[in-house]
Amino acid sequence: xxxxxxxxxxxxxxxxxxxxxxxxxxxxxxxxxxxxxxxxxxxxxxxxxxxxxxxxxxxxxxxxxxxxxxxxxxxxxxxxxxxxxxxxxxxxxxxxxxxxxxxxxxxxxxxxxxxxxxxxxxxxxxxxxxxxxxxxxxxxxxxxxxxxxxxxxxxxxxxxxxxxxxxxxx
Numbered sequence: 001x002x003x004x005x006x007x008x009x010x011x012x013x014x015x016x017x018x019x020x021x022x023x024x025x026x027x028x029x030x031x032x033x034x035x036x037x038x039x040x041x042x043x044x045x046x047x048x049x050x051x052x053x054x055x056x057x058x059x060x061x062x063x064x065x066x067x068x069x070x071x072x073x074x075x076x077x078x079x080x081x082x083x084x085x086x087x088x089x090x091x092x093x094x095x096x097x098x099x100x101x102x103x104x105x106x107x108x109x110x111x112x113x114x115x116x117x118x119x120x121x122x123x124x125x126x127x128x129x130x131x132x133x134x135x136x137x138x139x140x141x142x143x144x145x146x147x148x149x150x151x152x153x154x155x156x157x158x159x160x161x162x163x164x165x166x167x168x169x170x
Contacts, residue, residue: 007137011038017048030051059099092160121140123149136148147169
């Protein structure tokens with residue numbers, strides 16, 4: 001299973017379009033957005049994604065009422081999770097949020113295989129106990145070149161692997 005993890009789009013239409021195209025080409029089945037989508041119109045850029053889209057709120061939420069209405073009107077592949085998102089996919093437990101400190105405490109709990117966060121606009125990857133703790137960087141491209149993370153979940157009888165690759169928007 002492949003998952004695209006993105007964050008801090010901040011209404012950058014062109015970088016978002018490119019990231020969605022790259023996610024489709026990579027075979028990602030899910031996009032996890034770690035917040036700061038900002039304007040609800042940016043949801044249109046995710047309409048071309050072939051899989052599920054999951055969003056949490058950032059500290060720049062834009063018009064939340066309109067955003068929730070627009071997500072509700074979209075196909076059932078769009079889901080809004082509030083401040084913290086949680087999914088279980090093929091025996092992998094995943095959580096994501098915008099706030100780095102919240103993400104850190106979730107990762108430190110040891111309950112999840114992957115915890116992603118946003119806000120800092122900078123790529124970050126470390127292992128906390130057995131949890132991969134990830135900031136995919138920013139789509140905006142203000143503090144570093146725009147990019148996102150491709151997460152591949154692999155499992156055999158005895159081991160689970162979370163492989164993470166940094167992808168630059170081109």
